[in-house]
Amino acid sequence: MKSKIVLTTATIVMLLMTGCAQKKTISPDGINHSTIGHSGIGGSTITGNNGSTNGSTVYQNVDPYGSSSANGNYGSGTYGNGNYGNGDFNQNGSYSGKAIQNIYFNVDKYAITADKLPIITRNANLLKSDIRKGAKLKIEGHCDASGTDEYNYALGLRRARSAKDALVMKGIPSGSIALVSMGESSPECTSSTSSRCYAKNRRVEFKIVE
């Protein structure tokens, strides 16, 4: 008898718990058909910014930072329309007439491997005389588009830094080299998202800037 009571109680508790589940608190009231279509608007309003104040409607402005001009402060390029200048930074720089080669990297890698050292040596030899005359070298690090924002830019930068360290070992003065990461902003290959195309984008480029 006792076990029957326990079992019954347990069953009832289980059913109750299953029934409770994760329901929201809102559930429909019973529909009172007699009120539909017969009464006007009743009840009180809950929030402010409503109805009429001395005959004129009050509107809450949900646009606190836009001005009243045609595009407001959200207009196309209001904060910058190239007016902040392109500066020297974004210019390509160039090294015409000499075969300065890019160096390419495997996925997620930034070390200059032994097979790339001959390129470093050749580039250093080509660059030495101009650097001695005061030219500066900018090394840009690039990535493919498979990564995510900050990490990708850091990967590009570490690639540029590895190339710089290798050039310094070959006699290029450290103070004549600037580094920048371009992330995935300037791909060499844009024809597809294949691994072959992406491989061309994981690279460093060497540019002389005056």
Next chain:
Amino acid sequence: MRYLLFFLLTLNLSAVDAVLNIEIDVDSKANISIMEDTAKAGTTANHSKMFKLLQTDLKMSGHFKTDEKLRRGSFSDGVLPVELHDREYILKYSYGTSGKDLRIKLIRVTDNNVVLQSNYKVNVSARYPFLSHNAIVDVNKALGYEDISWMKRNILFSKYISSRKSEIWMADYTLSFASTIVRGGLNLFPKWANSEQSAFYYTSYNKLIPTLYKVSMSTGSRKKIVASEGMLVASDVSQDGSKILLTMAPSGQPDIYEYSVDSGSKKRLTSFRGIDVNGKYLGDESRIAFVSDRTGRANIYTKSIGSSSVSKAAHYGSNNSSCDASGQNLLYSVREGGSNNIYLGSANSSYVRPLTSNGQNQLPRFSTDGKVILYIKQHGGSNSIGYMNLATKESALFPMLSGNIQSIDW
């Protein structure tokens, strides 16, 4: 059966994420019909879009089952149509002929009571989606549901438009409003400077070295904060706006610094010889989560500011290159097989839960209240912005017309 399976609220049907199929008690969603004011119907080009926006917002709140039919009637007349007697609520709206103002009335059908009556305006008609978003946030609040203010926030993102060129855009969460706010050259990593969204930081590559600027939304003016060779990112901002977690790379060594906005002083927080980036404040902001390749591949770590000891925080995945934090919760992207997926984790437990299951899903971001996540889905060369409400399980995808997103904040 008490429980029904609901389908994804998604505009992209080509990739179904199994984890997003939800089970919810159908009785917990309130039935609602939307009724447009006949006197104002169709008076501007955006009028047809307002209905869709209200519908989308009600669905995304997770608490309403909306009637798909666009109904019209009198905004001021208190008589309710007989065919709507089985609804729980009717949302009447009157969208003004200027396209810049919206009036709403939320009516409880059982007693024909106006539960909420509110009026909204925007300064320019292009910002009309915020009329709907603000209205539905208030509708939600009036009925006692949890706050969904995330819905009325501005999204800030940078988008590549061509080689070495990217623009910063502002949009509403549905991308119905989207406008360029910085263009010319390479503009990256936009980050809101405060919770009010009255200013933002971004990195410009248009001077000799990467430079961080702060732009004021009210004046449109721009102020230089700091410049640093190599790379420069404002990764996170403290709750009170007084400190920024910066990724900087003097000598080509990317590390995380804590920067004091008032004094300009910088404190270096990481010192590993490889990559340490993507710092995010945890909890009371005495600790950070960040991405590092200190064990050979990118992964998520935590450390206390001022201490050198570092703990691994992601308990799944061996190639996790992006993270966000809210309280002690973590979001991170995992590269696995040919996919990138978003995972929810914790900084102080081994809890882990996948939020996507296939495709390319990156740049995960918590809402300021930590209840909704935003992420970018890449497919076929184009991007969509995805949302998942962690509490109500609602989800949606909104495609971008062009361009690839570089970074995003909201």
